Amino acid sequence: RNIILRETWDKAETLAELNNLICDCHNCQLGDTRKNFVFGTGNPDADLVVIGEAPGADEDEQGAPFVGRAGQLLTKILESVNFSRDEVFICNIIKCRPPANRRPLVPEVDACEPYLKKQIELIKPKFILALGLTAVDTLLKKKHAMASTRGQLMDYHGIQMLVTYHPAALLRNPEWKRSVWEDVKYLRKLYDEYQATKKA
Numbered sequence: 267r268n269i270i271l272r273e274t275w276d277k278a279e280t281l282a283e284l285n286n287l288i289c290d291c292h293n294c295q296l297g298d299t300r301k302n303f304v305f306g307t308g309n310p311d312a313d314l315v316v317i318g319e320a321p322g323a324d325e326d327e328q329g330a331p332f333v334g335r336a337g338q339l340l341t342k343i344l345e346s347v348n349f350s351r352d353e354v355f356i357c358n359i360i361k362c363r364p365p366a367n368r369r370p371l372v373p374e375v376d377a378c379e380p381y382l383k384k385q386i387e388l389i390k391p392k393f394i395l396a397l398g399l400t401a402v403d404t405l406l407k408k409k410h411a412m413a414s415t416r417g418q419l420m421d422y423h424g425i426q427m428l429v430t431y432h433p434a435a436l437l438r439n440p441e442w443k444r445s446v447w448e449d450v451k452y453l454r455k456l457y458d459e460y461q462a463t464k465k466a
Contacts, residue, residue: 269293272380281310281388284381288361294377296362302329306357306385314354314457315391316340317382318432319400320370326363331356336433340397343433343446347454355389357382359404375404386425392460394425395453398432417449419456428453 270291278284289303304321307330316332324334332340341351360370360378370378386394396402402410405422412431420427430449431442 275381276384278384278388281306281385284384284388288381291361291378291381294362294374296360296364296374299365300362301326304329304331304358304361304363306331306355306361308351308355309353310355310389312353312355312389313392313460314349314395314453315386315389315393316344316354316356316395316397317401317405318356318358318397320358320360320367321363322367322434323363331358332433335437339433339436343450346447347450349454355385355391357385359401369400379404386423391425393453393457394422394427395450396427396429398435401432402427402429416445417452426456428456 270288270293275284275287278287285305289305291297291303300321302325304325318332318340321331322334322336324337325331331337340356344351344354359382360374361381362378364370364374394405396405399410399412399415402415402420405427406420410429412429415429416431418429420429428449430446431439436443436446
């Protein structure tokens, strides 16, 4: 087992370098059962980072986030408000698939979250779209209820974060799609306002 040394990967200056330093990680048990390490994909200078929970079977197979049914739905959701996948950066709280797609365990999240923090530090986004409760609970270090959290603007270390349902939940509960549409429209509005001030 190769334990990844913090002092080396922590000094990475680009996402590509970070990926190279951590892609063989075995700091938790998921390193032994994964097929592929799923680092994340998209624009390294994105103003928006989309964060889900964990890779599933398709993601583990392909080594890319959100490529299965939920991922195809995420692509449509983003495109509905004129975001392309290449324009944003998409990743998960953890980088390896939990067996049978169970929720990530606390030690797995604890082992992997520093990588996510480093990704965010390198990208320096202005906005985060957190998909589902695992994402927001991990990022903000407390339990939330989706009913009172979704559509609310929250602060993650000075980055504006919006929370909405995970696309996998929409596959099970299509009636929630309208809420997500409202949420991403709101995010697009904030994003456009920010871009306008940047150009001004």
